[in-house]
Amino acid sequence: MNKIGARIKKELLPECEAVTERTKDLSIFTYNLDQFLNLDDKNRDDQINELNEMVIQELLKIYGIGLSTTTKILHTLYPNIIPIIDSALQKKYREVINNKRWTEKQSDQIFIDFYKNLKEECNRQNLTQIFEDISKNNLRGLTKVRIFDILWWSYLKSKKLKREGNINWSTIK
Numbered sequence: 804m805n806k807i808g809a810r811i812k813k814e815l816l817p818e819c820e821a822v823t824e825r826t827k828d829l830s831i832f833t834y835n836l837d838q839f840l841n842l843d844d845k846n847r848d849d850q851i852n853e854l855n856e857m858v859i860q861e862l863l864k865i866y867g868i869g870l871s872t873t874t875k876i877l878h879t880l881y882p883n884i885i886p887i888i889d890s891a892l893q894k895k896y897r898e899v900i901n902n903k904r905w906t907e908k909q910s911d912q913i914f915i916d917f918y919k920n921l922k923e924e925c926n927r928q929n930l931t932q933i934f935e936d937i938s939k940n941n942l943r944g945l946t947k948v949r950i951f952d953i954l955w956w957s958y959l960k961s962k963k964l965k966r967e968g969n970i971n972w973s974t975i976k
Contacts, residue, residue: 818865822858826861829850836921847918851912855911894912
């Protein structure tokens with residue numbers, strides 16, 4: 804699993820595969836990002852809740868598998884719709900959005916907020932423009948979801964480096 808940056812012990816792979824295999828027919832996996840964002844909020848939230856209950860929480864029951872690894876697994880299988888929610892983003896979410904009360908058991912909430920953020924007109928337009936620019940340069944394999952992940956990671960990393968004094972730059976606005 805090094806291909807996705809997830810460190811998973813070999814003996815855990817069959818358990819992870821069993822969960823993803825029996826849940827591959829969930830509706831959320833049939834959408835691309837734009838289709839999913841175009842759903843009404845209740846429908847989208849219901850599908851996220853189903854994803855959380857049937858897939859994410861089941862993967863989290865496997866000893867040694869956390870939310871970061873879970874989202875890396877799911878992003879690898881469904882790159883057009885599932886983001887990577889790494890530990891830096893979870894930490895920022897805890898600090899800023901949910902006042903340190905958020906836990907992995909409530910991963911549906913971080914996904915709901917993630918997609919709400921993407922649905923905002925300005926964010927969506929900017930992401931579409933970046934995606935189109937990248938596509939013109941024949942850079943293949945980057946989905947809109949992955950581009951947004953990279954932007955988030957870059958933003959959080961730049962803030963961390965600025966705090967540590969290693970780099971003096973303006974963060975992405």
